Amino acid sequence: EAGVAQSPRYKIIEKRQSVAFWCNPISGHATLYWYQQILGQGPKLLIQFQNNGVVDDSQLPKDRFSAERLKGVDSTLKIQPAKLEDSAVYLCASSFQGAGGYTFGSGTRLTVV
Amino acid sequence: DQQVKQNSPSLSVQEGRISILNCDYTNSMFDYFLWYKKYPAEGPTFLISISSIKDKNEDGRFTVFLNKSAKHLSLHIVPSQPGDSAVYFCAARVQLNKFYFGSGTKLNVKP
Numbered sequence: 001e002a003g004v005a006q007s008p009r010y011k012i013i014e015k016r017q018s019v020a021f022w023c024n025p026i027s028g029h030a031t032l033y034w035y036q037q038i039l040g041q042g043p044k045l046l047i048q049f050q051n052n053g054v055v056d057d058s059q060l061p062k063d064r065f066s067a068e069r070l071k072g073v074d075s076t077l078k079i080q081p082a083k084l085e086d087s088a089v090y091l092c093a094s095s096f097q098g099a100g101g102y103t104f105g106s107g108t109r110l111t112v113v
Numbered sequence: 114d115q116q117v118k119q120n121s122p123s124l125s126v127q128e129g130r131i132s133i134l135n136c137d138y139t140n141s142m143f144d145y146f147l148w149y150k151k152y153p154a155e156g157p158t159f160l161i162s163i164s165s166i167k168d169k170n171e172d173g174r175f176t177v178f179l180n181k182s183a184k185h186l187s188l189h190i191v192p193s194q195p196g197d198s199a200v201y202f203c204a205a206r207v208q209l210n211k212f213y214f215g216s217g218t219k220l221n222v223k224p
Contacts, residue, residue: 004156031210042117042202042214043157055209091156095210101147102212104156 002026004105006092012111018080021108025073025094031055033102034067034077035091043091049075082112116140117205119215126222132190134218136203139184143205147212148177148188151200160201161188193222 005024013019025032030051035043046065048056051072060067064083069075079086089109093102118137126132134148144165149157163170163177163186170177176189186203200219204212 006156035214040122040216042119042204042216044214045211048209048211056211093156101149101159101162101204104149104158106154106156 004092004094004103006090006105006108008108009106010109010111012113013082015084015112016081018078019082019110020076020078021090021092021110023075023077023092023105025075025092026096026103029094029096029103030072031095032069032075033093033095034075035093035104037089037091037107039088046077079110082110084112086110087112115216116143117203117213117215119203119218121218122216123219123221126193126220128195128222128224129192132188132193132197132220132222134188134190134201134203134220136186136188136215137184138186138205138213140205140207140213141184142207143213145206146177146179146186147204147206148175149202149204149214150197151202151217157202190220193220195222195224198222 032049034046037043046060047067049069052069067077089107091107093104147162148160150160151157161175178187200217202217203215
């Protein structure tokens with residue numbers, strides 16, 4: 001079974017620029033999550049999708065962050081404009097019908113300078 | 114508000130000895146708990162879980178204990194091996210399969 005794919009692995013941008021991350025979950029996993037992990041902290045949920053609908057985006061900074069999951073498969077997370085404090089690893093995870101633990105991707109390490 | 118806390122940022126243990134990683138939580142509505150292991154430059158990988166209706170779950174060298182009255186979770190690794198050196202996160206679930214994560218404990222197992 002292929003894992004959760006994320007790209008790019010690393011990204012360096014200047015503040016106020018925009019950036020997008022891509023995630024392809026495990027085939028058949030209806031639930032997809034985006035997490036932000038700042039250095040020294042645990043992952044924090046940004047948004048949760050069930051198929052292509054949003055279940056929870058209460059911690060997503062909606063003035064600058066947006067996410068979509070077209071056709072209930074792949075997802076993209078966008079930051080526009082980026083701030084220095086957005087420097088973090090962005091983790092995508094998926095689970096089967098929202099049950100049990102997640103499978104995480106390797107993450108995208110974003111550095112905003 | 115941090116609903117899941119790992120108060121020890123690091124732990125160093127000799128190979129062959131027991132490693133005990135601790136986790137405390139505040140929300141009594143959590144019904145399912147997980148431990149994840151993370152190596153550098155990789156995503157967290159699932160290690161072991163426990164339902165809130167149990168107090169112990171064992172899988173090989175790994176055992177998770179749950180004390181609901183104390184709102185405390187612990188992971189025991191016996192015997193510890195150098196390959197166990199990683200960051201360990203505990204996570205707790207509320208409804209809709211939403212997990213809250215602790216800040217992690219970096220385990221170093223010395224040969």
